[in-house]
Amino acid sequence: MGQTSGPQIFAETTLAARRLERLSARIEAPGERSSLEVRTPVTDEAIGSVPACTANDVSAAVERARSAQSGWERATIDERAAILERFGDLVLDRREELLDLVQLETGKSRQHAVEEVLDVPLTCSYYAANGVSVLADADRSSAVPLAADATVTYDPVGVVGVISPWNYPLTLAMTDAVPALLAGNAVVCKPDERTPFIALALAELLAEAGLPAGLFQVVTGEGETVGPALVDEVDYVTFTGGTETGRTVAKQAGRNLIGCSLELGGKNPMLVLDDADIETAARGAVKGAFTNAGQLCLAPERIYVDEHRYDEFLDAFVGATRRLELGLEFEYGPAVGSLIDDDHLESVREFVDDAVENGASLLSGGRSRPDVGPFCYEPTILTDVDPDSRVACEETFGPVVSVHAVSSVDEAIERANDSEYGLNASVWTADRKRGRAVAREIDCGTVCVNDPYTVGWAAIDAPMGGFGDSGLGRRHGPEGLKRYVDVRTIATSRIGPMDAPPGISPRWFARFMFGLTAVQRRLARWLP
Ligand code: NDP
Numbered sequence: 001m002g003q004t005s006g007p008q009i010f011a012e013t014t015l016a017a018r019r020l021e022r023l024s025a026r027i028e029a030p031g032e033r034s035s036l037e038v039r040t041p042v043t044d045e046a047i048g049s050v051p052a053c054t055a056n057d058v059s060a061a062v063e064r065a066r067s068a069q070s071g072w073e074r075a076t077i078d079e080r081a082a083i084l085e086r087f088g089d090l091v092l093d094r095r096e097e098l099l100d101l102v103q104l105e106t107g108k109s110r111q112h113a114v115e116e117v118l119d120v121p122l123t124c125s126y127y128a129a130n131g132v133s134v135l136a137d138a139d140r141s142s143a144v145p146l147a148a149d150a151t152v153t154y155d156p157v158g159v160v161g162v163i164s165p166w167n168y169p170l171t172l173a174m175t176d177a178v179p180a181l182l183a184g185n186a187v188v189c190k191p192d193e194r195t196p197f198i199a200l201a202l203a204e205l206l207a208e209a210g211l212p213a214g215l216f217q218v219v220t221g222e223g224e225t226v227g228p229a230l231v232d233e234v235d236y237v238t239f240t241g242g243t244e245t246g247r248t249v250a251k252q253a254g255r256n257l258i259g260c261s262l263e264l265g266g267k268n269p270m271l272v273l274d275d276a277d278i279e280t281a282a283r284g285a286v287k288g289a290f291t292n293a294g295q296l297c298l299a300p301e302r303i304y305v306d307e308h309r310y311d312e313f314l315d316a317f318v319g320a321t322r323r324l325e326l327g328l329e330f331e332y333g334p335a336v337g338s339l340i341d342d343d344h345l346e347s348v349r350e351f352v353d354d355a356v357e358n359g360a361s362l363l364s365g366g367r368s369r370p371d372v373g374p375f376c377y378e379p380t381i382l383t384d385v386d387p388d389s390r391v392a393c394e395e396t397f398g399p400v401v402s403v404h405a406v407s408s409v410d411e412a413i414e415r416a417n418d419s420e421y422g423l424n425a426s427v428w429t430a431d432r433k434r435g436r437a438v439a440r441e442i443d444c445g446t447v448c449v450n451d452p453y454t455v456g457w458a459a460i461d462a463p464m465g466g467f468g469d470s471g472l473g474r475r476h477g478p479e480g481l482k483r484y485v486d487v488r489t490i491a492t493s494r495i496g497p498m499d500a501p502p503g504i505s506p507r508w509f510a511r512f513m514f515g516l517t518a519v520q521r522r523l524a525r526w527l528p
Contacts, residue, residue, distance in 0.1 A: 007045040012330045013100035020048035023200035027220055028064075029057045036193050036221065041107030041338040042328045044374040050196045050220040055229035058188070061217045062233035065159045065186035068214030073156050073184040077135060080182055081128035087209035088124030091117060091202075098201065102170055103330055105195040107338030107373065110331060112292045115454075116170040120202075123175050126460040127182045127481060134478045135183060135485065144516070148493045154485040156184035157259070161234035163227055163249065165241045166340055167295040167397075169195035174202060176238040176261075176475055177216065183484040186215045190230050194340060196220045228252060236260065236484060240297075243421075243469045250472065261473030261483055263297070264466060265395040266423030269416035270300035270452065271438065273409060274308055276428040280450065282316035284428065285401070288452025290324060290379045293336055294399035295344075298424040298446070298453035301396055303403045304412040310405040314363065314383070317403070321364045321379045328373045339375040339398060348377055348398035355391040355402070360384050365399065395421070413441045422467025426452050443467050445474070 010016050020038075029051040037046045051057075072080070091098065095117050102113040135154045142148040160180040164172040169191055177187045191199040199218045206216045219226055223245070231237050231252045239249045240263040253260035270288060272281045288300040305313045327334025339345045345368060352366050365380030377399055385392050385402040392402060406412045416425055425444040429435040435449035445465045446456040457464065463474035473483055495501075500509035 007040075007043070007047060009040060009043050009045060009047070009104070013104060014097045015100050015104065017048060020197055023197050023204065024048060024050045026200050026203055027051050027053065027218060028061065029053050033057075036196075038105070038194065038196060039341075040104050041340055041375050042104065042373060044342075047104060048197065050193075050200075053219045053221040053226050055225065057221075058219050058226055058229040059233055061188050061219050062159050062161075062230070064214040065188050065217055068212055069156070069158060069184070069186040072181075072186065072212060072215055075184075077132050077182065077184075080184065081131060083206075083210045084124045084178055084182055085128045087206050087211070088121035088128075090205045090209055091120045091124075094205065098170065098198070100330055101198055101201055103328075103337070105169060105198055106166065106292075106340060107328060107375065108292050108295075109327070109334050109337040110329075111335065112337065115291075116168055119171045119457075120174045120178070122458070123178045123460060127179050130461070130478070131179075131182045131481060134481050140489070142491065143520075144498070147495045148491060148498070150489055150491040153488045153490060154183070154482070155488065157484055157486055158185060158235035159233070160185045160187050160484055161230040161237040162187055162189040163223075163230065163237065163239045163241065164189065164191050164199070166192035166195040167292060167297070169198040170202065172240045172263075173199045176240070176480075179475075179481040180236075180238075180484045181211070181215065183481055185236075185484055186217075188217050188219060188230060188234065190219050190221075190223070190226050193220065193222055231258075232256065234258065238473075238475070238483075239263070246471065259473075259483060261465070261475065262471040263464075263475060264423075264469060264471040265397070265421060266297050266299075266444075266466065266470050267302065267393065267395050267419045267421045268298060268300045268424045268426075268444070268453075269419070269442070270303045270426045271409075271412045271416060271428065271442075272303065272305040272309060272313055273412070273427065273429040273434070273438070274306040275430045275434075276306075276309065277430060278309060278312050278316050281428040282313060282320050284426065284450070284452045285317050286320045286324065286379075287454075288426065289401040290321070290336055290399050293339055293377070294379075294401075295340065295397055296453070297397075298457065300426060300452055301401055302392070302416075303401060304406045304415055305403060306409075306412070307405040307407050310403075314381075314403060318363045318381055321381055324379050326369055326372045326376055326378065328376070336379060336399065337376075338373045339377055341375060344398070345375045345377060348396060348400060351391045351394075351396045351398070352380055352382070352400055355382055355385055355389050358386045358389045360386070360389070360391070360402070363403075393419070409438060413438065417441075417443045420469040423470035424448070424453055424456065426450075445470065 365378030439447035465474040
């Protein structure tokens with residue numbers, strides 16, 4: 001039990017209204033500013049407020065970040081890694097408060113909040129251990145090996161803007177910020193206006209870990225004001241959110257000629273093959289479709305099951321789903337929490353109602369649960385869904401999944417690929433080799449075998465991102481670090497200008513160069 005100042009909800013947590021006021025005070029927005037009220041989906045009460053930053057506030061934050069960045073760039077990568085490792089330790093030490101804050105801001109269940117907290121120290125450790133080798137100067141071959149050489153160097157781009165959504169406010173603020181900082185950049189983060197306190201708590205922990213002032217700043221406010229202002233000031237922008245907003249960000253980044261990575265929506269397929277272990281696949285479907293009440297960009301929303309296993313799968317999946325417990329307690333127990341707000345609840349409801357009106361059968365859920373929480377909605381399974389209905393084509397981003405029988409693996413692959421999106425998919429089979437072969441046929445940035453999404457996300461060494469409308473660029477792995485650096489080639493000649501030496505006619509020089517090229521091409525074919 002914590003303090004009781006402010007709304008009664010704080011009594012269930014380690015937090016208090018005064019704590020959130022202190023976090024809000026971290027935002028540098030001097031003078032008169034309107035403020036944005038932050039409400040908890042757990043009870044729909046106001047829990048605090050943050051300044052609605054203006055374009056000038058964003059400019060000032062980026063200027064502060066820019067002046068701090070020059071010193072940070074000069075620190076060794078090991079010094080930067082040590083601070084990020086300390087930050088990872090602090091996140092683990094303060095996990096109870098962070099779990100409470102994630103639950104308070106998002107309404108997700110505690111077990112799903114755990115995934116967010118665990119992700120940060122893992123990301124810190126990965127980049128601390130691998131950053132040096134990824135960013136070390138690299139020798140590359142030259143066209144004329146004995147006469148010249150080439151070296152590639154990697155320098156930070158400067159200030160990186162991180163625009164993050166509300167569904168995983170802790171993970172998605174940090175997973176892109178950590179490699180940016182490790183590479184020697186400063187970061188200005190714009191969290192979703194519904195979930196600003198987590199980003200501010202992380203800024204506090206980074207400062208406590210020893211990150212110099214100005215290197216990680218948070219600007220709060222409405223996306224349509226703060227987002228474009230940030231993209232106009234930074235040297236690179238990494239965005240996680242909806243596809244339409246992603247297009248707007250990409251357009252602006254293109255106009256400013258800065259790099260961007262976009263992690264967008266998905267309509268993720270799950271393929272259950274004829275040899276799958278059905279209990280395992282049903283367990284995976286429950287985890288995939290209903291984690292964070294389905295508000296997960298990687299969640300399966302379409303399940304294709306071999307027709308010979310369809311009834312068996314539905315029995316197991318529907319049974320396990322009906323046993324799920326909804327709840328909003330700040331402790332381990334209930335598996336499924338709340339949707340983020342009333343608008344989103346309404347949107348999810350419309351998707352399901354539209355599907356049912358168009359002939360879909362409801363095997364589980366399909367109704368909101370105000371008795372549990374103001375925005376709770378039951379985990380919902382649909383069959384007989386019209387392939388052209390909204391629920392079949394558009395991202396629902398809620399606890400709603402449709403199940404379809406297919407007559408062959410080829411049909412499953414064809415239907416999985418019949419989407420503008422291409423973020424994440426999963427294949428379920430007793431034969432992992434077969435699973436990997438099917439995975440290669442699926443047009444998605446990540447395909448997991450016998451797991452809905454965790455195995456792909458947690459492979460931090462491997463890149464993650466989307467095909468098609470699901471995004472551009474990759475986070476995680478070396479690719480996730482290299483997007484934040486300017487790449488420079490330094491090429492050196494040992495023989496002066498690469499031209500005919502004095503006294504050699506252009507005809508003889510050309511003959512020599514053609515001969516040399518022929519030898520080099522032959523060698524390149526013979527040598528491994
Ligand atoms: P939005 O695109 O609405 O918002 C995402 C972020 O962008 C928020 O911080 C928002 O601020 C900000 N924003 C809003 N307008 C602009 C603008 N014009 N310029 C710059 N930034 C702006 O996303 P949703 O809230 O709908 O988030 C859910 C979406 O995110 C889903 O489609 C989901 O699939 C996707 N997502 C993708 C992930 C991935 O890794 N691929 C992971 C998680 C989610 P504010 O809200 O404060 O106005």
